[in-house]
Amino acid sequence: MAGTKFAYVRNFELPDPLLPDTYLVCRLDGHSFHRFSDEHGFAKPNDERALQLMDHAAKSAMIEFKDIILAFGESDEFSFLFRKSTNLYNRRHSKILTTLTSYFTSCYVLSWSQYFPDTPLRYPPSFDGRIVVYPTERAIRDYFSWRQADTHINNLYNTTFWALVQKGGQTTTEAHATLRGTVSATKHEMLFSRFGINYNEISQRFKKGSVIVREIVPPESSDKGEDPEPPVLLARSGVKQERDECSSMSDPSTNMPSQSQSMGEADETPPVDPPRQKRSKAKKKNKLETTVNVLHCDIIGDDFWLARPHLLGN
Numbered sequence: 077m078a079g080t081k082f083a084y085v086r087n088f089e090l091p092d093p094l095l096p097d098t099y100l101v102c103r104l105d106g107h108s109f110h111r112f113s114d115e116h117g118f119a120k121p122n123d124e125r126a127l128q129l130m131d132h133a134a135k136s137a138m139i140e141f142k143d144i145i146l147a148f149g150e151s152d153e154f155s156f157l158f159r160k161s162t163n164l165y166n167r168r169h170s171k172i173l174t175t176l177t178s179y180f181t182s183c184y185v186l187s188w189s190q191y192f193p194d195t196p197l198r199y200p201p202s203f204d205g206r207i208v209v210y211p212t213e214r215a216i217r218d219y220f221s222w223r224q225a226d227t228h229i230n231n232l233y234n235t236t237f238w239a240l241v242q243k244g245g246q247t248t249t250e251a252h253a254t255l256r257g258t259v260s261a262t263k264h265e266m267l268f269s270r271f272g273i274n275y276n277e278i279s280q281r282f283k284k285g286s287v288i289v290r291e292i293v294p295p296e297s298s299d300k301g302e303d304p305e306p307p308v309l310l311a312r313s314g315v316k317q318e319r320d321e322c323s324s325m326s327d328p329s330t331n332m333p334s335q336s337q338s339m340g341e342a343d344e345t346p347p348v349d350p351p352r353q354k355r356s357k358a359k360k361k362n363k364l365e366t367t368v369n370v371l372h373c374d375i376i377g378d379d380f381w382l383a384r385p386h387l388l389g390n
Contacts, residue, residue, distance in 0.1 A: 092169040098209040099160050099216050099388075100167075102176055106152030107202040113152075115198050120242070121234035122282045129191040130154060131286045131370050133183040138288060138368045140179060145387050148220055148375070150227040150285040154180070157216065157387075169207055177205040213388045221376040227285040232275065235282075236263040239271045280372040287375055292386055293365040 094100060106112065118126050127149075134154045138144045143162040148155045156176065158164065165171035181203050188197050210216050233255065240251040255263070267273040275283075373380060381387065 094167045094169050094172075094207065095209050096167065097160060098211050100158040100162065100172070100207055100209055101155055101216070101219060102158070102173060102205055102207045103153060103155045104177055104180055104203045104205045107204050109152040109201070112199075112201055116192070116195055121231070121238040122279075124279075124281070125191045127151075127281060127286065129184060129187060131288065132187050132191070133180050134286070134288050135368055135370060136183040136187075137176060137180050138290060141176065145290045146220075147288040148223050148285055149288070150223065151230065155220070155223055157220075160388075173205050173207050177203055216388060217381065224285055224375055228283055231278075231282050232260060232263050235273070235275065235278065236267055239267060239273060243271050284372050284374060287371040287373055287380075289369055289371060289384065289387070290366045291369055291384070293367055295365075 113123070113126070130149050130152070134147045134149055134156070137156065138147060141156075141158075141164065143158050143164050144156045145159050146157040158172075165175070181201065184201060184203075185197065210219060237248075237251050237255060240246045240254055241248060244251075246254065258266075264275050267275055375381075
């Protein structure tokens with residue numbers, strides 16, 4: 077297109093870079109998922125198959141986009157945290173948002189039959205997304221605390237609501253009226269006294285949501301069965317005996333030359349540069365490996381973050 081009279085139209089494309097040196101959080105939400113869940117017969121109040129499918133799509137996205145270090149999901153939404161120093165797509169807002177949203181949606185559709193083998197996909201699901209930049213570690217922690225607290229509040233309400241409908245015989249309108257103005261303690265008591273449900277025994281997946289984290293794999297130490305590297309010849313004096321011993325161990329039948337011959341041959345042999353090779357190997361060994369794990373744990377307290385300082389490190 078460059079060099080033609082039509083190239084001027086590129087002037088209408090405005091740059092949309094996100095602020096540098098800030099954390100990026102991309103939150104995806106299912107579009108009209110109330111209808112989607114009804115059409116596909118999701119179990120109420122929680123369909124574990126649907127939640128596992130969301131986890132699968134989110135984990136696939138994290139494997140594809142290495143700069144995503146943490147994700148949190150509940151119901152039909154997922155939030156993705158990019159590392160502060162990411163330069164993915166030159167931090168272009170539209171590029172990151174559209175690519176991540178479309179990839180997540182594609183993974184969801186592609187893996188549908190794996191989790192719903194007896195339920196054909198009746199129409200394609202869709203997700204909308206937004207990116208918000210956060211300047212501080214405190215803001216990031218508060219964001220994910222907000223989403224997990226929301227998970228607990230919504231799940232407690234939905235668990236009580238559907239107990240009233242499915243076991244209590246109420247209509248949805250009556251159930252909403254029963255719960256209007258109630259606090260958490262009232263819902264706990266209602267669940268236990270009327271339906272024998274101990275909310276504390278409900279799956280952590282439902283109460284705490286899904287935490288998908290990029291963990292650092294500890295490097296294997298050299299004392300775990302690895303062969304030690306052979307000694308390096310750094311000088312011609314002081315190490316001849318060690319070299320000769322190694323040679324005799326490798327081939328006992330070989331007649332060893334005299335000291336003068338060995339020194340002469342050593343002088344004629346061009347020197348090598350093993351330290352450089354060793355540094356190259358060291359760089360490869362020092363490269364950190366990561367793995368992506370799905371957890372259902374508390375992220376409001378300090379323990380999760382203290383155990384993983386790399387999440388908020390630059």
